[in-house]
Amino acid sequence: MSFFESHFIYGFFVALLMIGLYGAIAKVNLVKKLIGLSIFQTAIILFYVSIGKKDGADIPILPYDHGHSGHMLAPMAEQYINPVPHVLMLTAIVVGVATVGVALAVIQRIYAEYGTVEEDLILEKIANS
């Protein structure tokens, strides 16, 4: 397998991360900045999940026949993909939703205070007051 074939997947995550970073820096609208940060986070989550992949391996759920638990073969490590990144990202996704909620609440508060979510207008209002 060529180097490109085995490593091109990381390029996708880097590209997604660059899009998110650009959005978080360049956009003036606070909601768009937040979307940029969420894309950045998604890139990292995808990267973590991709680490768990093993060639030719199955999802990390053992085949289980209800009521016939005695007939199960001992699982081999190379048969199942790595479950640890899945565990880490499972919690990170839900925590990500909650933190995006907090960010939106802060943006609503800023909107109530300044009447706008455009960063330059907010800075202008702070400078004038």
Add this chain to the structure above:
Amino acid sequence: MRGLAILCAIVVGGILLWGSTDFPAWGRLDSPASVNLSDQYIEHAFEETHVPNLVSAILADYRNYDTMFETTVVFTACTAIFLILRLPLGPLARHRNTTHVQAARQRLPRDPILEMACRVLFPPTHLFGLYVLTHGHYSPGGGFQAGVILGASFILLAIGFDLRAILARFPEGLFVPMTALGVLLYIGTGVLCLVLGGNFLDYEALRVLAPGISKEMIRSHGILIVESGVTLTVGSVIFAIYANLVSRGNQMEGL
């Protein structure tokens, strides 16, 4: 600003791409993430916990400190939103009161098709959430996913009808204590293990309460108990976030 942002993104992306050339090939069996600990989990998790879904077993048994604090983070986020939006504070309270008087005048007429569709969809969604929780040991699922599905079922009702209609049946006095109750159930299980003579969150100590159960099965049941706590917290937090965000904290008028 735009040029600076593009430059930043390209520099960071370039460094990361350069760094990724040192990564192991994608999907290799001997990549550093997939040796040592992960092999131990895959080969021994079932015989130690009797949970075929290895993700559930690791989430709520081997790494249960991690999950406990993640649940606490979700609860803290809900508290933060409550403090930012719900508590009546000067400019925000004035703002939301004026805009909501305007919004109430422009309310859309009720749509019977939409309401009926949400009414029909709600019970299966709710039931599916409970299935994902209780069957999370044997199939993809678990506490976090079930919590999100349950929260989504309430949000569906709140969108289809309006926020006040759902808050009359599922009031704030119920879902805000539920966020804390889930965390309490999780940490309480840990403290109960401690009191019964084991380590914190070491479910084998619970065998004193249920003598007939093998020490593998008691770990399986312990996982179900803490996952229920996670479901309570996540489900009610998702709905609390929605209810406070769409109404700017006054919980009078939704989208």
